[in-house]
Amino acid sequence: MTSLLADPWFYAVALPAVILIGLSKGGFGGALGVVGVPLMSLAMPPVQAAGILLPILVLMDISALWAWRGKPRDRLTIKNMLPGAVAGITIGWATAAMVSEAMVKLIVGVIAFGFVLRWLWQKFSGLDKPHPHNTPAGVFWGTVSGFTSFVAHAGGPPYQVYALPLRQSPQLYTATSVLFFALVNAVKLIPYFALGELDTSNLTASAVLMPVAAITTLGGAAVVRHMKAEIFYPITYALVFFLSLKLIWDGVLEIL
Template sequence: MDLSFYAVAIPAVIILGMSKGGFVGLGNLAVPLMAMAVSPVQAAAVLLPILVVQDAIGVFSFRRTFDRFNLAVLLPGAFVGVGLGYLLAARVSDDGIGFSVGLISILFGLRRLVVERMKSGTEVRKPNIVLGWLCGLGSGFTSMIGHAGGPPYQIFVIPQKLPRDMLVGTTLVFFASVNLVKVVPYFALGQFTRQNLTISATLIPVAVLSTWLGVKLVRKIPTERFYTLIYVLMIAVGLRLVWQSAPALFS
């Protein structure tokens, strides 16, 4: 990989690390950003070992604070969603995957910028098991094709108003489980090549440092403005991916 690849890979990994360090949701930008230089499937494959390392640290830190009910409802659907994501990645062209990743980025960014800001109130919603399974399915699917499983997961979990540590712990255990399951289909896709694993290894120090940076900065900077900038960037990157892949996809 040349310098142009690392010019997008390093910022992507920094954003991913800061997401694990406390800026929840930013990690959804990592794959779309890297997909500007390589195929979305390869970008996700490079990031997956990094995610597994970060997940291990996070789960160990919050191993006593997670909600078993939410995991029991969400994970079965998530595993099915991973399987569906694998079928899409195995059968659809790189342009098709790029279009999907771009579209997910646009929808996620718009949802965070517009829909969530229109919500108000502190009412705690009772969990619906069918909705939870569907949200798990959507989370597993979008996580498989772009490490972007946050929105469906949040639709089910956030309205429950879990205590902070319980929410963080449940989120970490959920995505750590999903990421471990994703290792199998990425092997099946032939994406764990020596080149991809070498790239992952070179980027892990950046991921560790950026996770530490996220922990330090999350309490010191105006997070609302920071998030707004990131979500605008996410929409812009998504639009570029859609624009880039649509002509070949629909020709």
């Protein structure tokens, strides 16, 4: 680990990854945070990258919960999605040795791409209207989100498939997603510890990056508080679209 912390390439990929994740955690950028593991994988094994990022994600969750304290949250979203997320984490833990990160990238990328195409079709056909809550859909997408979150900290796109069509205000959407992923990441600590990914060397690397994590999370929250829905949603969908293309490209290349 000493060699990793002394390697400039580690900081070259880790700092941008943490900044992007922090802005995403604060609410600005939505699913953009899933680039964290792929970006850090340029300098270290993907599993190690995920292990280093998890404590940072937990700190970001604490910062985001503080930044969004007192704001209303959609309890139905949490109620519908959290049980599935716990099941998805359990599935990810049980299949950790069988599912490659490349497969997860491809799955998440295809889901996100199809989601954006559906939104574009609805928007230009005049059918872009708020959708009501749906418990079976919430459980399903919660399960997918929990699974992809466990494997590659990539639970954002599946969460958005369920939550964005609800057309919540940017503040309600962000405050709810902050709580959901804070609970998901807290649950993930147990299997990650059991798999040995929270060892002293990884925690040391996490500690070095944590100040950047806290600052960027609070910065993302400050931006979202001043964004209107007609600006927030197109930006979020655009980021998900470009992210989906990158994930599909990376997944196909790695599988081939």
